[in-house]
Amino acid sequence: MNLRQAFVFACVVAAGATVNAADWPQWMGPQRDGTWTETGVVRSIPEDGLPVKWRLPISGGYAGPAVAGGKVFVSDYVAESGDVQFNAGAADVRTGKERVLCVDSKSGEIVWSHEYDCDYEVSYGNGPRVTPTVDGDRVYTIGAMGHLFCFNAANGEIVWQRQIMDDYNAKAPYWGVSAHPLVDGDKLICLVGGEGSAVVAFDKNSGKELWKSLTAADAGYSPPSIIEAGGKRQLIIWLPETINGLNPETGERYWSQPLKPDYNMSIMTPRKEGNYLFASGIGNVGALFELATDKPDAEVVWRGTSNNALYAANSTPIIEDGIIYGCDCRPGSLRAVRLEDGERLWETFSPTTGDRRAGHGTAFLVKNDDTYYLFSETGDLVLAKLSPEKYEEIGRFHVLEPTSDAFGRSVVWSHPAFADRHLFARNDKELVSVSLEE
DSSP: OOHHHHHHHHHHHHHHHHOOTTOBOSTTTTTTSSBOOOSSBOSSOOTTOOOEEEEEEOOBOOOOOEEETTEEEEEEEEEEEOOOOOOTTSOEEEEEEEEEEEEETTTOOEEEEEEEEOOEEESSTTSOOOOOEEETTEEEEEOTTOEEEEEETTTOOEEEEEEHHHHTTOOOOTTOOOOOOEEETTEEEEEOOBTTOSEEEEETTTOOEEEEEOOBSSOOSOOOEEEEETTEEEEEEEOSSEEEEEOTTTOOEEEEEEOOOGGGOOOSOOEEETTEEEEEETTTEEEEEEEOSSSSOEEEEEEOOTTSSOOOOSSOOEEETTEEEEEOTTTOOEEEEETTTOOEEEEESTTTTSSSOOTTOOEEEEEETTEEEEEETTSEEEEEEEOSSOEEEEEEEEOSOOOEEETTEEEOOOOOEEETTEEEEEOSSEEEEEEOBO
């Protein structure tokens, strides 16, 4: 082994010590892009279904699981009083406790748990919305009302904690704090809200504020993301009225463009392909931006109309080879849309609502090699091929029952995790592990 080979080998070993390809340490996977890279996984559904390894009773919530180091992390809500109305026009007033659970991924046994008092005043008040974020030996969680924790992942010891709504004199969004935090170097970047603190970067080791930026009475629901464009790393923050590119080290704003969905529902993470950035939301509000190559900036290429694009709600689309694949909040279908001009190519309700039109039809898209693994609001895992020409379903397996309600139908609206050749999914009653090993 020569010096260069030794150096490459050392880098691979070092990377493997901190990043496990079989882990799903945060929302939408290791890179927050819906890409799953494990091999040796099923490409079809056997006639007798998939093996369910374990089921663990849990309580309410939309927060998806994260999996790292042989542990599953998930949050829920144990209500003591008050009911969930499933009414978008009214807030639920409830008392109870939010919990963070750490579960052995092989056995389904609880390793540790932490609970704290938390009164709710949010619409669709089932429970927490934010998927835990695992970074090394730490796990970060945010509750629906803004309780931010950093735990020792091994034993649940609290490293630090904050109540970010109180700290910044902000109000939790109408549907609860939902934007999954982003670890970037030594920073933990969170949406908060308020005067000058719509987005805040905390020291991930201590919880100390590093910087704050932008103003928004309501910070919305869109998770922060990092892109590279114009020769700079840029932090993309979509607030209910504007989409912004910031310097992730300081919070300085590089550029801003108006993009205002109905009801402050900036939800999806803006997606980049090449020099283009796409974002959309309810109310036929969406746009494609061209990112400058010589400086951090963005200009509008097209804005959506009622006859083109797709308007995302609960799930973030995937863009592949110039085609956007994602779920349209109205009428609730999975759509393929051409990126360059927003032309709609096809739509289907099969993997979202099960062949019927319904508002906010949802499927969470994850891609592994040439196969899409879609987790439907019906509680089904759907395997499919997606192309500009068509949707081709390979098979499906019913994982768990939809236990929440949306517009008169039963749904499960929680992003699953794919780790260790398994699917980990939750509803308001159980956390489930299903083997996907071929």
